[in-house]
Amino acid sequence: MSKVRIIRGQEWARPVRPVRREVVSAIPEPEQGRPPLLFVPGFGHGAWAFAEHWLSHAVSRGFPAHALSLRGQGGSEAAARTSLRSYVHDVVQAAAGLPRQAVLVGHGAGALVVAHALARYPARAAVLVSPVFGGWGTLGAALRRNPAGTLPAAFGGRLRLSRAQLFSRELPDAEARRYVSALGRASRRAQWQLLSGPELEPPVGDPPVLVLGSPDDRVVPPAALNRVARRYGSAPLLFPGMGHDLMLDARWREPVDALLDWLEKEPVAR
Amino acid sequence: MSTSTDRPEPEATTLALSRDGRPVSDRGDTVCVIGAGASGLTAMKNLREQGFGVDCYERETGVGGAWNWRHDRSPVYASTHLISSRPFTQFPDFPMPDSWPDYPHHSQLLAYFERYADHFDLRSHIWFGTEVIRVEPVEGEGWDVTTRSTGGYGPERTSRYAAVVVANGHNWSPKLPSYEGLEEYRGEVMHASSYKDPAQLRGKRVLVVGAGNTGCDIAVEAAQQASQCWHSTRRGYWYAPKYVLGRPADQVNDALLALRVPLRMRQWLYHSTLRLTVGDLTRFGLPKPDHRVYETHPIANSQLVYHVGHGAITPVPDVARFSPYGVQLTDGRQIEPELVVFATGYLPRFDFLDPLVLGDDSGTGRPNLWLNAFAPGHPTLAVVGLLQPDSGLFTLAHWQAVLFARLLQLRRTHPDRAAAFAATVQARAGERYSGPVKDSTRHWFEVGHVEYLRAVQRALDSLEGK
DSSP states (O other): OOOOOOOOHHHHHSOOOOOOOEEEEEOOSSOOOOOOEEEEOOTTOOTHHHHTTHHHHHHHTTOOEEEEEOTTSTTSOOOTTOOHHHHHHHHHHHHHTSSSOOEEEEETHHHHHHHHHTTTSOOSEEEEESOOOOSHHHHHHHHHHOHHHHHHHHTTSOOOOOHHHHOOTTSOHHHHHHHHHHOOOOOHHHHHHHHSOOOOOOOTTOOOEEEEEOTTOSSSOHHHHHHHHHHTTSOOEEOTTOOSOTTTSTTTHHHHHHHHHHHHHOGGGO | OOOOSOOOOOOOOOSOBOTTSOBEEEOTTOEEEEOOSHHHHHHHHHHHHTTOOEEEEESSSSSOGGGOTTSTTOOOOTTOBOSSOHHHHSBTTBOOOTTSOSSOBHHHHHHHHHHHHHHTTOGGGEEETEEEEEEEEEGGGEEEEEEEETTSOSOOEEEEESEEEEOOOSSSSBOOOOOBTTTTOOSEEEEGGGOOOGGGGTTSEEEEEOOSHHHHHHHHHHHHHSSEEEEEOSSBOOEEOSEETTEEHHHHHHHHHHTTOOHHHHHHHHHHHHHHHTOOGGGGTOOOBSSOTTSSOOEEOSHHHHHHHTTSSEEEOOEEEEETTEEEETTSOEEOOSEEEEOOOBOOOOTTBOGGGGTOTTOSSOOOOBTTTBOTTOTTEEEOSOOEESSOHHHHHHHHHHHHHHHHHHHHHOHHHHHHHHHHHHHHTTOOBSSSOOOSTTTTTEEOHHHHHHHHHHHHHHHHTO
16 A cells, blocks of 8 residues: 555645535434444445445444435435545545544445545544455456446446346345336446546554455455455455345345444454 | 543552652653644544553643633634635544535634544543643653643642653744833733734724734724724735635645645746736735745735725834824824734743753744654654644644654654654754745744645655655
8 A cells, every 4th residue: 555645735725525415324322332333335326225224233233323325326416527536525524524433334336435535534443345446357347247237337328237236136126126226326437437546545543444245246256355355454254145235135134243243343443 | 521530540659759759650651742722632633543542631621722712822813714724724534524614713613623522532531621830851751741730729740651742832822022112001902812802992993013814804803893993014915815716725826836836936926816816005005015925924814905995904014112192103103092902923832841852942932843843852752733834734733743653653663763763853953844934933933834744744754664
């Protein structure tokens, strides 16, 4: 990883334009003093993807949980010239707006957004779920699995993720169709930045990072999963048989329980 | 306010006694932070992030230091707003809400610091209502810090710390100029530090002395509230509007800095922009600046020139002497104000430290430090926030704190790098980080934010071995 960059001329001189953000929150009663979780969905998804199961489950285990929609997706307002940096801005703003130091949880390309946000906000810990860190390999895999949905995105069109990419066969058809029809689109510029985006800067305060994924994920190949985990000095925690969307797939309970167990054991995150 | 009860009580059982025979409690590897203002808070947060325990002593009962209007030493007045825009002023890893204005109000700043303290759980490490009266180096590079309740009540208590961060601020001790005849003057005289509300000016004939940002703000308020306002300045200044080309002025300047446009070029661009938008100020009777822009602390005030143009502010030269009922100016004019406001600034003070520790050998009150933070010969001491930047202070204070926290950590893991750092401090103390500036008590710690942060970046990189 590169070194800490102190001079941030571009960020000072050209601050990201604010938008109205959708944050879905669920707070346990009574408050148990656990660190808040901030869930960041991947491209195409919104806060709804976490509101479906994971938010209420986290709350039932005593963690305040918040899910953010990145700008232009879910219920968040769209803005012109949205890039990866605007998404990172949205995450850092939402995290700094929480009452206590937060745990950032990013899914898919949202994990890459979280990885960048870690350089701008001292998270207590971070969890990267089925992380899409981009690169040409990601494009190759997506083209192989879903050429019709991916090809337009390579030319700035909409990325259409298919049911087979996102979910296992265990998920009932009706639910899968409902989720796929709820998918939105990410900014064109941010999609391109997945191929060759800005370099990751080191995380502030060196938080513990957990990587979750599935060996049967059709968006993130196992090699990519291992690469991301190695970057943070660990190995991925695997949930065989599940699709890319661990939070929506039929067995959504297993990964979120693993995530919360890890947080309860991790001393700095308690 | 802290109500936490899990604060570790210092143990009063130690081997050594202090010089006057009281027991010294040993706080081990804990770092002492003096002051819970912006600089102290960021020092605590960054030290804790690097794994250090901290004890912070704060003479007031809340966080925020100068920005907490409830504090008796706070210099803010009702209308105080930031003069650098948000991106330059926030802590780099805890942004202000993006729904806030470009130039937030002081009450928002206080809310920001309170949220920072809560977010990073800092309050339980702060001893409120406790002032530091002595900080003495002891053998083995530790420090004995003597404290007591604010106002001198209660017994003194001495604790030994591994390191000390001095973050006591530099905008609380008013600098009052001396003038011939000031004692005989019968009108009302106040320093800007006791100016709180425009009602204090209402209907009076007011003379405002000083063209710092505070002086200009007060002159603008006097223009609207007082029956007459004279604004006395020593020299001509560049009154920079807060917005140029439709954007906060500092953001425009930094767009040029990012492109590494040289200083002379930026000055030329600035002068031409001002000429085109604000125009020639000498037409209003304001003196022509005797320096180029960026050579004095920048004044960001869009309204001063406006009120001068309305005749609500009369620009006058320096004060020559006071008489019982009037003021004589250096151009021989005689004016008769009822109220004189000295917006003549503040002086940094470190009463609890021997001046020699900070390298102030001649007793001028100007410490001799590297990066305005590190004292030669004292590797476990840092001053945070002793800067007068051409942008926001808190960003710079954050990086000072990060650098010091990393230094303390590397003293354990890489003593060689820490020693190299100490040698650099020794060799380069007193370095300046701005272009040529006018010499004054205000400008000796003036820094250009980019130049300064580049120096911090180099120091951090060499410390990390990168």
